[in-house]
Amino acid sequence: QITLKESGPTIVKPRQTLTLTCTFSGFSLSTSGEGVGWIRQPPGKALEWLAVIYWDDDKRYSPAMRSRLAITKDTSKNQVVLTVTNMDPVDTATYYCAHRHPTWTSYHFDYWGQGMLVTVSS
Amino acid sequence: KFILTQPHSVSESPGKTVTISCTRSSDSIDDNYVHWYQQRPGSSPITLIFEDTQRPSGVPDRFSGSIDSSSNSASLTISGLKSEDEADYFCQSYDTSNHDWVFGGGTKLTVL
Numbered sequence: 624q625i626t627l628k629e630s631g632p633t634i635v636k637p638r639q640t641l642t643l644t645c646t647f648s649g650f651s652l653s654t655s656g657e658g659v660g661w662i663r664q665p666p667g668k669a670l671e672w673l674a675v676i677y678w679d680d681d682k683r684y685s686p687a688m689r690s691r692l693a694i695t696k697d698t699s700k701n702q703v704v705l706t707v708t709n710m711d712p713v714d715t716a717t718y719y720c721a722h723r724h725p726t727w728t729s730y731h732f733d734y735w736g737q738g739m740l741v742t743v744s745s
Numbered sequence: 746k747f748i749l750t751q752p753h754s755v756s757e758s759p760g761k762t763v764t765i766s767c768t769r770s771s772d773s774i775d776d777n778y779v780h781w782y783q784q785r786p787g788s789s790p791i792t793l794i795f796e797d798t799q800r801p802s803g804v805p806d807r808f809s810g811s812i813d814s815s816s817n818s819a820s821l822t823i824s825g826l827k828s829e830d831e832a833d834y835f836c837q838s839y840d841t842s843n844h845d846w847v848f849g850g851g852t853k854l855t856v857l
Binding site for chain 2: 662686
C-alpha cells in the first residue's frame with residue numbers, strides 16, 4: 624500500500640524560502656520507473672504541477688516556476704524535498720506530493736498525499 | 746505548450762448522465778494520454794480514469810473516459826449520478842516537448 628505525507632511550515636513570510644518534505648512508504652525511489660511529484664492548489668483554484676523527481680535522479684520542473692524550485696530525494700529515508708524560493712502571497716496554496724504511476728508512457732499520479740496548506744503572510 | 750480547457754461547472758439531476766469535456770489547445774489529443782481526477786471538498790484528488798479510458802480498481806463503471814480526435818478533446822462521462830459524485834473534476838495530460846505535466850482548470854459538478 625502506497626502512502627505519502629507532506630510536512631513543513633504552515634506559514635512563511637514573503638521572500639522566505641519554503642522547504643517541504645514528502646515522506647512515503649510502499650515503494651522505493653531506487654526502483655526503476657518510480658517517481659514523486661509536487662502539485663499545488665491555491666484556495667478555490669486549479670491544480671498546478673510543480674516538479675517531479677525520478678528514480679535515476681532525473682528532475683523536471685514547471686517552466687513557469689523553474690527558477691524558484693529545487694527537488695531532491697533521500698532514498699534511504701524514503702523522502703523527497705521541494706524548496707521554493709522567494710515566496711509571495713500568491714504562492715499560498717495546498718501543496719501535495721504524489722506518486723507517479725511507473726508506466727513509462729502514462730504520466731499520471733496514482734497516489735496523493737493529504738496535502739498541506741501553506742500560507743504566505745508577513 | 747498546450748492548454749486543457751474544461752467547462753467551469755456542470756449540473757445534473759440524480760440518476761442522470763453528465764459529460765465533462767477537456768479540450769486540448771494545440772497538437773493532437775492523441776499525442777499523450779489524458780487522465781481524470783476527482784476531488785471532493787476538503788480531500789485530495791483521486792484517479793478516476795487513466796490512459797484515456799482505464800479505470801483503477803475500485804472505481805465504479807459509472808465513470809468512463811473517451812477521446813474524440815475530431816474535436817481534439819477528451820471526455821469524462823458519469824452515469825447514474827449520485828449525490829456523492831458532487832466534486833471537482835480535473836483532466837491532465839503530458840507535454841512531451843517541455844516535459845510538462847498539464848492540468849485542466851477543473852469542472853465543478855453539482856448534483857441537483
